[in-house]
Amino acid sequence: AKMELLYDMPIPLGEPHDVISIEASKLKPATTYAMGTNSRTGKESPFVTLAGQERVERNGKNVTVYATMIRSHINPEHIEVNKGDNVTIHLTNLERAQDETHGFTVDLYNIHASLEPGKTATVNFVADEEGVFPYYCTEFCSALHLEMMGYLLVKDPNKKYESAKANRLKTLSPEALKAEYDKVIATNKATDEVIQSVVAYLKEKHYEKYPKVKELVTDALDQYGKIPEVKAKADEAYKKGDVNGAILWEYQVWQYMVKTADVGLRAKNNLAKEIATPMSPAAAKGEEAYLKGGCNGCHVIGQVSSGPDLTGVLLRHENGEKWVFDFIKDPSKFYGDEYIKSMIDYFNLRMPNQHMSDQEIKDIIEYLKWIDENAGM
Structure with a gap:
């Protein structure tokens, strides 16, 4: 008898090979995992990292990174180690939406982790090759997926390195440098206006009544709350006449704004669905x-x-x-x-x-x- 095609799985839904069918009644899915769930044991991980707790700790040649993943950034976005260091990265997926699985890999180092919302996973490797290696999300997680990356800088401790971005800014004339500063200030202002429009919508519609939306807003505010400290450094640099430094700090302000806007827009979309007319x-x-x-x-x-x-x-x-x-x-x-x-x-x-x-x-x-x-x- 001719076999009947039961389901044609398109690329966005994943790899169709090596699958197994399970009776639906046997599955008891959870929307998300409790924050910090160990991806291997299912128990709480001692390495759970929340927004604002990201850090890099060094103990001799052992470097431990406590990182977070959320649309569409990996924090920290730059990790500097020395050649030969033993690097351990603990990653926590801060998402609270069920469809936001993130993956993690470091280019050329043959490591990978997959993190469903709420999970914490760990990768370990020896940084035995000097260079700049991108690390990035391996899941198509959102419209800003391609921005979800950072860089591992493996340095020879006996060499001196310079920042290409800082060097480029140094070549600009005072007029060009001021123009670049004005440009990034305008970009940040426009981005903040988007954020404030989303905030106004969320408040007007009483987002706090909807737990899942409230959790997303909390995520967004965690990111937005990091801006004042960085903005103060940018303003201080500008007052001292260090336009170059001010620009670099304003770049960091923009990064936090993008993170805030990304999560905030998801909260807005979820809230809109909550208050919409019921579906037939x-x-x-x-x-x-x-x-x-x-x-x-x-x-x-x-x-x-x-x-x-x-x-x-x-x-x-x-x-x-x-x-x-x-x-x-x-x-x-x-x-x-x-x-x-x-x-x-x-x-x-x-x-x-x-x-x-x-x-x-x-x-x-x-x-x-x-x-x-x-x-x-």
């Missing part, structure tokens, strides 16, 4: 089909990312529901369409055929209707 059964099934189909690997809702925003998609075309149905059913038929061609050119990708059933597509359309009903949230 069909819309709920549509959301499930949307997620299982890997649609969120490219598409977003009310944001800018690697694929088109689906807000208002039913209103963009005459007889929108039929157009969306036909497009999901067989995207390739539309590749030559002027509108779709412009999307392909802009995002540099084509929507694949996910082989949705007619009922799944109808449910997705109901989900899209629910999105539009709550677009003002």
Whole structure:
């Protein structure tokens, strides 16, 4: 008899080989792990690190790093060790959202850890090669995934090293240096305005009533709370006429702002869903089909990312529901369409055929209707 295709797993959902089927009733999943859960034993790790507790400790040739991971940064973002040091890195995933697994690896050092939200994992290696080695998240965790990286600097203690960024700034004329300073100040101001708009929304909608949203806001505030100390150093450097130093400190301010904005926007999105109108059964099934189909690997809702925003998609075309149905059913038929061609050119990708059933597509359309009903949230 011909085998029936039960499920076609697209790339965003992971590697389809070497899987095992388990009866759903046997699974008792938790949304997230208790903060600091050991990734190997399931018990509390003595190395759990919370926001603000990140540090690097040295004891002779043994270097211990207490690090955190949260969209979309690894903290600390720079680790300096000497060649020959024995390096141990304890990592804690600070996420409180169930879909935010992070991975960790150091280029060329053949180590890897995978951390579900709340878990703490440890990697160990000998820094036996001099150079600069990026470490980064190995999971496609968010729209800012590519920014989730840092650098391991393995130095020869007998050599002197200089900062390329600092050296570049030194080559600038006083006028150019002032222009660079003004530019980063303007960027930070614009970023902070985004943060304050999110804060205003969260307060207006009483985020504190929703535990999961409140936890995300706590994460965001942890990052934002680090800014005043760094900002004071930037201002002090500028007052002393050290524009170069002020710029470097302002760069660090921006890093904390990006972390804050990233988590804050997730909190805003979660809150919007909490206060939105209830989903119909069909819309709920549509959301499930949307997620299982890997649609969120490219598409977003009310944001800018690697694929088109689906807000208002039913209103963009005459007889929108039929157009969306036909497009999901067989995207390739539309590749030559002027509108779709412009999307392909802009995002540099084509929507694949996910082989949705007619009922799944109808449910997705109901989900899209629910999105539009709550677009003002």
